[in-house]
Amino acid sequence: MNLDILIPDYVRSFQVYTPSRPDHLLMQEYGTPLLHRLNNNENPLGPPPAAASVIAAFSPARAAIYPSGDSYDLCAALGERFGISPDRFLVGNGSCEVISSVIKAFCQPGDNIITADKTFAVYEWVAGFSGIEARLVPLLDYAFDPQGMLDRIDRKTKILFVCNPNNPTGSCWTNQVLIDFLEKAGEERIVVVDEAYREYVEDPGFPDTIALMDRFPNLVVFRTFSKMYALAGLRCGYLAGTAEVVDMVRRTSVAYSVNVQAQQAALAALSDDAGHIAATRALVKEGKMFLRGVCNNLGLETVGGEGNFLMIKTPINDMLMYRRLMKRGMMVRTMTGFRFPGWIRVSLREMAVMESFAGALEDEIRSIRK
Amino acid sequence: MKQQTTRQKSATTRIPFDMPFLPLAMEFIDKGARGFGYNDRETGGLVLAMEELFSFYVRQAALGSALEIELEDQGYRLALTICFRTANPDMRAFNLTWNVNPDSEESLDMLGPMIAARSVSSLRLDFGSDEQVALHMTRDRDYPPAGAVALPPSGASGTLRLSEPSADDLRHFAAMAVASGAPFIPPFLLRPGMAADMLDAGHLNAILVTSGDWIVGGLLWRPLTDTCLELYGPYLFSDDPDDRMLTLLLDEATGRISHSNCRGFLRRQGPLAGHERFFDFLGDLELSGISGATANNTYYYRQLKEESGGVVYCGGALSTFLGNQYDRLCLPRQVRETVVDHSRLRDASVLAVELEYARSLAIIRPLCAGKDMAANLTAHLNLLRGEGIDNFLVEINTGCFEDTAFAAALEETGFVPRLLIPDAGRGDLVIYDHSDGTLPS
Numbered sequence A: 001m002n003l004d005i006l007i008p009d010y011v012r013s014f015q016v017y018t019p020s021r022p023d024h025l026l027m028q029e030y031g032t033p034l035l036h037r038l039n040n041n042e043n044p045l046g047p048p049p050a051a052a053s054v055i056a057a058f059s060p061a062r063a064a065i066y067p068s069g070d071s072y073d074l075c076a077a078l079g080e081r082f083g084i085s086p087d088r089f090l091v092g093n094g095s096c097e098v099i100s101s102v103i104k105a106f107c108q109p110g111d112n113i114i115t116a117d118k119t120f121a122v123y124e125w126v127a128g129f130s131g132i133e134a135r136l137v138p139l140l141d142y143a144f145d146p147q148g149m150l151d152r153i154d155r156k157t158k159i160l161f162v163c164n165p166n167n168p169t170g171s172c173w174t175n176q177v178l179i180d181f182l183e184k185a186g187e188e189r190i191v192v193v194d195e196a197y198r199e200y201v202e203d204p205g206f207p208d209t210i211a212l213m214d215r216f217p218n219l220v221v222f223r224t225f226s227k228m229y230a231l232a233g234l235r236c237g238y239l240a241g242t243a244e245v246v247d248m249v250r251r252t253s254v255a256y257s258v259n260v261q262a263q264q265a266a267l268a269a270l271s272d273d274a275g276h277i278a279a280t281r282a283l284v285k286e287g288k289m290f291l292r293g294v295c296n297n298l299g300l301e302t303v304g305g306e307g308n309f310l311m312i313k314t315p316i317n318d319m320l321m322y323r324r325l326m327k328r329g330m331m332v333r334t335m336t337g338f339r340f341p342g343w344i345r346v347s348l349r350e351m352a353v354m355e356s357f358a359g360a361l362e363d364e365i366r367s368i369r370k
Numbered sequence B: 001m002k003q004q005t006t007r008q009k010s011a012t013t014r015i016p017f018d019m020p021f022l023p024l025a026m027e028f029i030d031k032g033a034r035g036f037g038y039n040d041r042e043t044g045g046l047v048l049a050m051e052e053l054f055s056f057y058v059r060q061a062a063l064g065s066a067l068e069i070e071l072e073d074q075g076y077r078l079a080l081t082i083c084f085r086t087a088n089p090d091m092r093a094f095n096l097t098w099n100v101n102p103d104s105e106e107s108l109d110m111l112g113p114m115i116a117a118r119s120v121s122s123l124r125l126d127f128g129s130d131e132q133v134a135l136h137m138t139r140d141r142d143y144p145p146a147g148a149v150a151l152p153p154s155g156a157s158g159t160l161r162l163s164e165p166s167a168d169d170l171r172h173f174a175a176m177a178v179a180s181g182a183p184f185i186p187p188f189l190l191r192p193g194m195a196a197d198m199l200d201a202g203h204l205n206a207i208l209v210t211s212g213d214w215i216v217g218g219l220l221w222r223p224l225t226d227t228c229l230e231l232y233g234p235y236l237f238s239d240d241p242d243d244r245m246l247t248l249l250l251d252e253a254t255g256r257i258s259h260s261n262c263r264g265f266l267r268r269q270g271p272l273a274g275h276e277r278f279f280d281f282l283g284d285l286e287l288s289g290i291s292g293a294t295a296n297n298t299y300y301y302r303q304l305k306e307e308s309g310g311v312v313y314c315g316g317a318l319s320t321f322l323g324n325q326y327d328r329l330c331l332p333r334q335v336r337e338t339v340v341d342h343s344r345l346r347d348a349s350v351l352a353v354e355l356e357y358a359r360s361l362a363i364i365r366p367l368c369a370g371k372d373m374a375a376n377l378t379a380h381l382n383l384l385r386g387e388g389i390d391n392f393l394v395e396i397n398t399g400c401f402e403d404t405a406f407a408a409a410l411e412e413t414g415f416v417p418r419l420l421i422p423d424a425g426r427g428d429l430v431i432y433d434h435s436d437g438t439l440p441s
């Protein structure tokens, strides 16, 4: 078999993402009896109570039956929540799946997408292994640069991806910035706003993207049940757009990709999220303030805004810092792969864990400076 | 990372591996190299290497076997690969030392691979699967040395901008690096035309910093192994308050390289103040220079991927060395003590030698383990010293049994593990140097 002939160049040259290994192996390799994951921006509170009950009550017999192929009930509940028709949602196996569907629906080789250089990498990856050029615009002051993105648009630009709030910097565009951007971008291309962390945002100036779709039918929004709703392990996310756009994107996505338990849990989570969101926001706020204080005292620069994470500049390279913290049972995300070498991103968790993390960080910084 | 461009051209042929076909093989190289536009000297070096290697290895070829020849023009150099299938199960024949008596002048003249190594820019022997042997060699184009160029006036300041150099920019930058008198200038920068052609061929990457009309600094990198890059620089031509240029260059390069297939990169030049922000310190390696002066290389490393576990099976001094290094660098590895059962080894070991006459350096790499490992290492040392080589490095892969099996023999023959380069080969690479000038008896 000659793979060289079979494989397109853009697939061969693609750099695969290697997920981290299971905890038990990492603990063995780093010689640590415990491991706190502060690397994936998960919610330590777990799913909202109603979702937790649904998961606990899940009947094995139900596993034998296919799920709803288009997440029927979940779309209906989302429609009700946001006051729009259920057919304006497309649910995926995590929002990562809908990223792929959108790119497949709108782009062909020769086209390009535009996003930032220092943001969630999946837009760039999917474009890369699909033979679509990803144009990466440098952040401006740690935030997406609207004019920089507009300047890169050409005839072949099909999608502009904006991560709002941005992972990993936590920067946000206000409603007005987004409106100006949409006006200038024009209707000949899709503007995707990834709102994976929108439920963490309390600022009333944050865009109401679903309402904006009436005025900007080329606007598409991604949301996920992985972050605030703590269903990352079940993989469930969705996009919302106009009925016409969603109808097109649906053509490029595989029905039945969202499992039955994920659909049930997401449905329940939506029905019971007020207390959960408030409690999570409080936990994140406390954790962020605490960790900022710790870093201030240590003389470490931080970057953070909205979202359940904080970036910390480290006095040694981030990879070595990661390994040193791993030996202490603290798993953070290195930022080299986000093009922020020398920084780590720490997910904000319950205070007990934040305090252990602070202890480990202080020890390391002290021993580095010795 | 830049893709290799279509400038690459190659000619291949397959001929019987038999003495009467030697002239044909030589003609092929001669006409091929000239066809690609190389001059007499460049062409002659490869033709001579072909003659020596053909004559030397034809005895080991399987009867009736073929020799595959590929000559590739990479712009700044010709790359020649010759492959054949062996018949001779006596692996000793693939050692440089085969049939050589270091005390006899005549016998040294018979040393085909050695002569070949001298007439090309690099030569490397590899065992493939299926009893395939491959000899890879390159011959660089001859380039004129750097001419005089102006450096930015001191005190010049302006907004710093990163830029991706064209070949002409890089040619100019290389001349500036030479003019700046920076230590640790790699050979391809000493010949600016070579750097420019390497950039065109996609074999070198660079970013520059400019300020106004001036190039004020730059950083280069190229592949060292399949999984590891080597970084050259940063070369800075003006004052750099607060390390702004340095940080700009290193952060940008790191971000870019992190999206390649590489697991890490290495910098082995002089010490870099404040290196901790960018690198792990691996250690120092001293090489004695031709002129008698010693050159000290400081090895820095930067890992690029979070996932980097592994198990190493080895024993003795190597396992102690690895244990210490893994601990110091916080690398997640398990070292499992093992003793090599010599009775289960082949009779003969094989070593590949890469010679760099310019640095009086031999890099020795195990190709297969055998009962005679210590004697084989000693024979190589003797032979290479006779050839005037002063520096010996041995490179072993921690993920490869044929390599780690050499640990005891290396110790016995005076080699000392000095450096660990994480994830740079099959597993990690360990570099040994030779402890002192005295030969083991």
Ligand SMILES: Cc1ncc(COP(=O)(O)O)c(C=O)c1O
Residues within 6 Å of the ligand: A040, A041, A093, A094, A095, A096, A097, A120, A163, A167, A194, A196, A197, A223, A224, A225, A226, A232, A235, A236, A237
């Ligand atoms: C900005 C952003 N979008 C999307 C995702 C993916 O989420 P999901 O679990 O829904 O695929 C993440 C997860 O880290 C994220 O940070």
